Amino acid sequence: MENWLPKLPIADWVDVFVTWLTTNLDAAFSGITSVLEAVVEGMVAGFGYIPSYVFMILLTLIAWKIANKTIALFTLIGLFLISNLGYWDPMLETLALVLTAVIISILLGIPLGIWASQKQSVRQVITPILDFMQTMPAFVYLIPAIFFFNIGVVPGVVASVIFSMPPTIRLTILGIQQVPEDIIEATEAFGSTTSQRLLKVQLPLAMPTIMAGINQSIMLALSMVVIASMVGAPGLGADVYRAVTQIQIGKGFEAGLAIVVIAIILDRLTQNIGKSKKHGGTA
């Protein structure tokens, strides 16, 4: 067997390909890098501009409006805890990184999902790529990310986008496909154009499922913050990473706890955005 077929030089191919990309598309990559950097830093600066207690109250009110009193109370206590432990600024950095990654995921993922839902061929190409994105260990694409985007927050954002985008795409496809056949028939029977069908019927009906996808994307992006910190992304992940390398169990727990609090707040908020739009008895 070994004699019959020599080892395939996949590793060499990838190296060559990455080198080619870095040399030839350098301008594009540095462009992306500066844009993403500006976005994340702008967001951090913006958040930092708001006094922490105002920020707490604001988020609490949003939680109350979108979800309920319990979640609002949890938000208030959780954010107070983070502030008290001294993780306020890293928390804002993490939030900026996660939000940037998720916004990119949504901007790319939903149109891709819609396209794939309409065309079988697109779906057939996209599905294996999504599998690849989700299962390939994140560390593996961190390495080329450093080549392309240097050290810092940008490779972290890129890795988070790659890792977190699949659920948005998948659930957008699923949501649109789940719209009952007879409703599609009805919209066709009344003479809808494709875009009317999509905008007036399929997307509104798919919204709860798409929101579930976005929620999953947020959770996955959060789970990437520690890994992203390995390539120099700042934030709570960096604190956890530092604690791990220096074996500071207590500090690690504190930073980890802050991540958990942020995760729960974001999860509850996004879960309830979809529901707050639902009415009476759609069931």
Place this chain on the structure above:
Amino acid sequence: MKKIEVRNVTKVFGKSKKAIQLLRDGESKQTILKKTGATVGVNQANFSVEAGEIFVIMGLSGSGKSTLVRMLNRLIDPTIGEVLIDGQDIVKMNKEQLREVRRKKISMVFQKFALLPHRTVLENTEYGLEIQGVPKDTRTQKAMDALNLVGLEGYENQYPGQLSGGMQQRVGLARALANDADILLMDEAFSALDPLIRKDMQDELLELQAKMKKTIVFITHDLDEALRIGDRIALMKDGSIVQIGTAEEILMNPSNDYVERFVEDVDLSKVLTAGHVMKRAESVSIEKGPRVALKNMKELGISSIYVVDKKKTLLGAITAADAKYALERGEKLAGILQQDVPTVLPDTLLTDLFEKVSTATIPVSVVDENRRLLGILVRGAVIGALAGNNIDLNTITDVKTEVAAGKLERTNQGDVPAVSAQAKPFNGDNFSSTLDQRSKGSLPDNTIKLNFSGRMNEINDTPNSDREVN
């Protein structure tokens, strides 16, 4: 005018070329499935629907009726064949033309309502107009009108999920009506509703249809429903249309064993009407005196008689005893007239008149909208018709001509033999009465002739009727 014309429309799912060749050779659905693996949805359907008609396509599940109706607006593309809407073949149309037809000419109502759950009742009803770009004010107005028509005023801001099934389907109907399309396709529209609601909806559809005169193609698997609402019915089996005809034609003259098996359990009382089973009414003019009335009753061997005016409008009834009393006292008929007499319209179903017939002391009269006396209901004949009795089946044709005569006063001479020719000679009696009609066809006054044939029938009838009248 032919609103919809379907010519040789065939749908084959799967490899179609070979299958269509086999279909043309007259192979069955099963054989084709075995030989080619292709499923025949609809096999060379031909029919046309007149403007203003309710055309029912009936068949069991899998008979291809839903596929057929979807080819009328090309939700499913026919494999071969033509579908003409107002004379234009929609199969040849491009996307834009087809969309235009769907927007302006054909609306559809679905079995599972297919409402948009995220839109209010009003927004659902507006949908068809909204996608045409009709301005908000106009479409809201039209949608509200449609909702009023189906009795949903006050519900416009509810969501479909808050309504019962029957009300949801009213929204479906309103949505279809709001477009103001001439053609309404209804795919098992009432099948998901429970029986009582279903019956209400059928009644309402008929009422609406009387006002709106749409061309309706109605799909159902329920024979009772088909018979209730269909002007004509097409029966489907294995993708082919096996018979097209009026409810009566299909019931009384099934074209093959399949149709016969299908219709054998039909409750005739829900199909036959008073017009079908009524007998010629003996009557006396109000201007005549009691002596003439008594003489008539005596000759006919009956104990009461209906009184009419010159135009045959029903005024009331008199009994023999009263007539005798009036004769002795020298009174006129008007003095002893009983005005409170039982009446029904000729299109009343037997099932709805049992009670009246059983409680009435004199035979129930059948009158038209203008209260003109058309006939009477004799208990024996009603029961006979329900039993599928040959004699009573005969009378259907006879009485039909009589109804026609009664409504038109004088029918054209040519009409009568045509109607008679449709009659199936079930037995000698009927045959002779048919001959009778023909031989008298040259008489100038058909009313007289028809009355005579009706009279013949009554006399031929069982002694039951006599006993009953007495």
